[in-house]
Amino acid sequence: MGRSRTVEWEDPAASARAAGAMAGLDFLREMIAGRLPGPPIAALLGFTLEEVEDGRAVFAFEAGEEHYNPIGSVHGGVYATLLDSAAGCAVHSTLPQGTAYTSLDLSTRFLRPLTAGTGKVRAIGTVLSRGRRTALAEAGLYDSGDRLLAHATSTCMIFLVPDGSGVTRA
Structure with missing residues (x-):
């Protein structure tokens, strides 16, 4: 018996343009408020950014069978995507405009x-x-009982954003 899933997302160009034009924390707060679209990967996998503060980001996710690997549990790539998103957005929340x-x-x-x-x-x-x-950031994936399901560390490179004219801002 086949199953299907329909995924809709908004054009990511608007948020990509805003990312370099705003401080990271402001950018992520605009996304939570719905004034900027979330990334297509979040729509595809079904996770959302729920909280953000300086140096911290929290995503929520509920697994479905569409996230499974062939042995009946969530694929490691889904874990990695959630952990990478949380660690990366924690870093993004500390960045100045540009x-x-x-x-x-x-x-x-x-x-x-x-x-x-x-x-x-x-x-x-x-x-x-x-x-x-x-x-350097870390991320943990926790269930509703606060049990640690997975953990990651991430190194992120920080760089200046070109303004489109070939000149680097900030």
Whole structure:
């Protein structure tokens, strides 16, 4: 018996333009408020940014069978996407206008299975250290009983955003 799922998302160009034109914390708060569209990957996997403050970001997710690997649990790539998003947005929340980040690495540890029966989980990212060019962040994936399901550390590169004319801002 086949199953299907329809996914809708908004044009990501609006948020991409706003990302470099706003301080990171303001940008993420605009996304939570719905004044900027979320990223298409969040619509595809079904997760949302729920909280953000300086150096911290929290995503919520509820797994379905569409997230499963062939052995009946959520695919590790879904875990990694949630953890990378939480760690990266924690870093983004610390950035001034005219700067951006990209993940350089992500080291993940899968500790407990995640299934459609697990219920709502939270990916909580925090910045451990931030310099001018790199930041170190961690993220944990927690179930409703605050049990740690997975953990990751991430190094992010911080860079100036070109303004479109070839000149770098900030």
